[in-house]
Amino acid sequence: MKENLYIYAVGFLAQALFSARLIVQWIKSEKAGDSLSPAIFWQLSILASWLLFVYGLLRNDFAIIFGQIIAYTIYIRNLQLQNRWKKLPLISRILALGTPIIAIANILLNWELHHTLLFKNKDIPFLLLIWGMAGQITFTFRFVYQWIYSEKKGESCLPLGFWIISIIGSCMILSYAVYRTDPVLFVGQGFGMIVYARNIILIRKKKLTVKTEK
Numbered sequence: 001m002k003e004n005l006y007i008y009a010v011g012f013l014a015q016a017l018f019s020a021r022l023i024v025q026w027i028k029s030e031k032a033g034d035s036l037s038p039a040i041f042w043q044l045s046i047l048a049s050w051l052l053f054v055y056g057l058l059r060n061d062f063a064i065i066f067g068q069i070i071a072y073t074i075y076i077r078n079l080q081l082q083n084r085w086k087k088l089p090l091i092s093r094i095l096a097l098g099t100p101i102i103a104i105a106n107i108l109l110n111w112e113l114h115h116t117l118l119f120k121n122k123d124i125p126f127l128l129l130i131w132g133m134a135g136q137i138t139f140t141f142r143f144v145y146q147w148i149y150s151e152k153k154g155e156s157c158l159p160l161g162f163w164i165i166s167i168i169g170s171c172m173i174l175s176y177a178v179y180r181t182d183p184v185l186f187v188g189q190g191f192g193m194i195v196y197a198r199n200i201i202l203i204r205k206k207k208l209t210v211k212t213e214k
Contacts, residue, residue: 008183011184011185012183014048014184015048015185017047018044020044021041021042022195026195033205033209035202035203035206037078037150039079042075042084043079049068053100057103061132061180062129064132064136066133067136070140070144071140075143077147081156128180131172138165138169139165139173141169160204163196166192171193173185174189
C-alpha cells in the first residue's frame with residue numbers, strides 16, 4: 001500500500017508540473033490575446049516528462065513510457081529553437097539527455113523481465129494496452145505536428161492543430177485512465193482539456209481580429 005502511495009506521488013508530481021506549464025502558458029496567452037509558446041512551458045515539460053517516464057516504469061505501463069520517449073526530444077528541440085537550451089546549467093542538460101538513455105538501455109539489457117512486466121501485465125489486457133498506446137501516440141503526435149510547424153516557421157509555436165490534436169488524444173487517454181483506474185492520468189488530462197479548449201478560442205479570436213483589421 002505504501003509503495004503504491006509513493007508511485008502515485010511521483011505521478012501526481014509529474015502531472016502537477018504538466019499542469020503548471022499549462023497554467024503559465026495560459027496566463028501569458030491571455031495577456032497577449034494569442035496562444036504563446038514560452039520557454040518555461042518547455043522547461044517544465046522536460047522535468048514533468050522525466051517524472052512521468054519514471055512513473056510509467058514503476059507502474060509497468062508501456063503506454064505511458066512510449067508516449068514520453070517520443071515527446072521528450074521535441075521538448076528539447078523547442079528550447080533549441082528558442083535559443084534557451086544552452087542557457088540551462090550543464091548538469092541539467094546532461095541529466096535531461098542521459099536519464100532516458102540509461103532507462104531505455106536498462107530495459108533493453110533486461111528485456112525478458114521488462115517484456116513480461118510491460119507487455120504481459122495481468123492488470124492491463126492486451127487490447128487495453130493497444131488503446132492506451134494509440135492514445136499516447138495521438139497525444140504525442142501533437143508535438144510532432146508542432147515540431148514540423150515550428151521548423152517551417154523557424155520559431156517555437158503552438159498552432160491551432162496542436163490544441164485540436166491535444167483534445168482528441170486527451171479524450172482517448174481519459175478513457176484509458178478510467179479502465180486502468182489511474183487517477184494520475186485522469187486528473188492530469190481532465191485539467192488539460194480546459195486549457196486546450198481555451199487556447200483554441202484564443203487563436204480563433206486572434207484570427208477574427210486580424211481579419212477585421214484588414
